[in-house]
Amino acid sequence: MAKQNDTRQKNSSGLMALVADRSFYVLGVILFMIVWQIAGSLRLFGADFSEAFSPLAAILALVEMIKNGELVHHALPSLRRVLVSLSLAVVVALPIGVLVGYFKRIEQLTYVVFQFMRMISPLAWMPIAIIIFGVGDVSVVFLLWLVAIWPLILNTSHGAGRVSPLWVNMAKTMGALDMGILRKVVIPAAVPDMLTGLRLAVGVSWIILVPAEMLGVPDGLGYFILDTRDRFRYDQLMATIMVIGMIGYLLDSANRWLIHKFSWKN
Amino acid sequence: MITERSVLISVRQVTKTYKKDGREFHALRDCSFDVMKNEFLVIVGPTGCGKSTLLNLVAGLDFPTSGTILLNGEPVTGPGADRGVIFQEYALLPWRSVLKNVELGFEFRKSPMSRSQREAEAMKYLDMVGLGYAVKKNPGELSGGMKRRASLAMILAIKPVILLMDGAFNALDSKTKMTMHQEITRIWETEKNTIVFVTSDLDEAVKLADRIVVLNREGSIEAVLQNDLPRPRLGSAARDLDFHHRFIAFRETVMNVIKKDAGLRTCAIS
Numbered sequence: 001m002a003k004q005n006d007t008r009q010k011n012s013s014g015l016m017a018l019v020a021d022r023s024f025y026v027l028g029v030i031l032f033m034i035v036w037q038i039a040g041s042l043r044l045f046g047a048d049f050s051e052a053f054s055p056l057a058a059i060l061a062l063v064e065m066i067k068n069g070e071l072v073h074h075a076l077p078s079l080r081r082v083l084v085s086l087s088l089a090v091v092v093a094l095p096i097g098v099l100v101g102y103f104k105r106i107e108q109l110t111y112v113v114f115q116f117m118r119m120i121s122p123l124a125w126m127p128i129a130i131i132i133f134g135v136g137d138v139s140v141v142f143l144l145w146l147v148a149i150w151p152l153i154l155n156t157s158h159g160a161g162r163v164s165p166l167w168v169n170m171a172k173t174m175g176a177l178d179m180g181i182l183r184k185v186v187i188p189a190a191v192p193d194m195l196t197g198l199r200l201a202v203g204v205s206w207i208i209l210v211p212a213e214m215l216g217v218p219d220g221l222g223y224f225i226l227d228t229r230d231r232f233r234y235d236q237l238m239a240t241i242m243v244i245g246m247i248g249y250l251l252d253s254a255n256r257w258l259i260h261k262f263s264w265k266n
Numbered sequence: 267m268i269t270e271r272s273v274l275i276s277v278r279q280v281t282k283t284y285k286k287d288g289r290e291f292h293a294l295r296d297c298s299f300d301v302m303k304n305e306f307l308v309i310v311g312p313t314g315c316g317k318s319t320l321l322n323l324v325a326g327l328d329f330p331t332s333g334t335i336l337l338n339g340e341p342v343t344g345p346g347a348d349r350g351v352i353f354q355e356y357a358l359l360p361w362r363s364v365l366k367n368v369e370l371g372f373e374f375r376k377s378p379m380s381r382s383q384r385e386a387e388a389m390k391y392l393d394m395v396g397l398g399y400a401v402k403k404n405p406g407e408l409s410g411g412m413k414r415r416a417s418l419a420m421i422l423a424i425k426p427v428i429l430l431m432d433g434a435f436n437a438l439d440s441k442t443k444m445t446m447h448q449e450i451t452r453i454w455e456t457e458k459n460t461i462v463f464v465t466s467d468l469d470e471a472v473k474l475a476d477r478i479v480v481l482n483r484e485g486s487i488e489a490v491l492q493n494d495l496p497r498p499r500l501g502s503a504a505r506d507l508d509f510h511h512r513f514i515a516f517r518e519t520v521m522n523v524i525k526k527d528a529g530l531r532t533c534a535i536s
Contacts, residue, residue: 166353166357167357167359169353169357170351170357171370171374172327172344173327173345173346173347173349173350173351173421174347174350174370174371174374174375174420174421174424175346175347175374175424176374176375177374184359184370184373188359188361189361191361264360264361265360265406
């Protein structure tokens with residue numbers, strides 16, 4: 001599909017076709033906004049709140065939040081928390097994933113525990129996080145870290161585990177030792193799966209971020225959701241929801257770009 | 267050929283059994299033969315007769331159930347860079363360019379060469395296999411024949427004393443196969459390595475071999491045949507009528523040995 005579009009771009013009529021093709025994505029967004037606006041106008045969200053819940057009100061509130069700096073004030077801490085926890089998760093999860101994938105015994109030792117742990121919502125750990133780390137940034141980062149490591153570990157180990165035995169044998173006959181095989185064969189072979197793991201980790205971290213930021217931190221998009229509610233600014237609440245969705249979409253797009261750029265193909 | 271040659275590889279009473287679905291079956295049964303230094307030895311036999319198993323044992327990727335394999339008088343304990351293996355399937359790393367794949371051996375063995383020296387050395391072998399024009403390509407962009415050449419260059423670059431080739435030219439079109447035969451013969455003659463070559467193509471066996479080891483369906487050695495056809499056997503030499511007759515006669519000899527084993531049933535030999 002992508003390749004087809006690349007070749008189309010070569011002539012100008014092809015470019016037009018590409019624009020026409022891509023315009024359907026934009027059209028979908030516009031249609032969604034229209035339906036949303038109509039639903040508001042028909043008071044489908046209740047007599048009192050429908051106006052505040054409409055996209056027009058949300059967009060106006062968004063402009064206001066950009067102007068008075070509230071948006072940046074709350075979005076930056078959220079992004080910082082997600083990036084810090086993801087970095088820590090990557091540092092811990094990738095080496096574990098490679099070892100688990102490459103050494104069968106380590107996989108057997110960890111399998112049940114990992115599958116068990118990954119099914120526990122990190123929010124269940126919340127009281128424990130607060131007892132250990134107190135209310136604040138560290139607890140939020142810890143919860144996000146806890147949710148990000150599982151997709152990273154499991155995807156990396158999957159990638160490291162399905163390395164072709166042919167490559168490993170080839171490396172051995174070329175005089176490679178275990179370390180060389182790991183560095184030159186197993187790890188690069190697992191890169192596409194690592195990136196898939198990262199994409200899943202980013203998605204789930206961003207989703208968990210909002211409830212995690214409701215745990216007593218003084219800023220962040222999750223905090224701001226509660227704040228707008230308390231101030232009865234439902235238009236700002238809708239605007240914040242839109243921002244959360246948009247940032248999530250952009251983060252995911254960045255990940256898709258990484259996958260496209262750094263995944264090898266056969 | 268040369269009269270006095272020392273033994274390099276010695277296969278002594280090697281038996282290899284596998285368990286499959288609770289049943290034991292013999293891949294190899296009491297096989298014994300020697301490979302001389304700088305010899306071109308070809309192993310032929312019907313499919314599934316243990317040819318590949320035998321090669322894996324020499325490579326040190328697997329171990330015999332009983333018997334020993336000696337390399338320079340020492341038992342084989344594992345794989346080593348003295349034995350380059352070219353597998354039936356291509357073992358090129360798809361995320362590396364052809365050039366980077368050939369450089370892999372230097373990286374594994376922590377060669378002290380600088381980056382540009384490695385590149386130059388790798389280029390030497392890629393030129394040798396006639397792939398100097400495609401070094402920047404990724405394996406995915408290569409044809410079957412080009413992949414073969416690339417893996418050959420990759421293995422040659424580690425300068426193995428012994429080349430173990432398992433069905434290395436299977437699935438190549440006849441023209442590419444012919445070129446590869448010329449290349450491997452030329453490399454063997456200049457680099458003076460020892461080659462153990464597994465195939466089920468009799469023409470190929472007769473063209474390349476100093477000696478042919480025939481394995482039978484039971485996984486034991488049916489015969490070891492000396493190939494006295496003069497070299498060069500490829501290119502214009504093959505058009506000599508007398509040579510041609512001798513070629514056909516020897517191929518017939520090999521064929522008869524195999525047919526005896528197959529009992530005239532459909533035979534996997536092409």
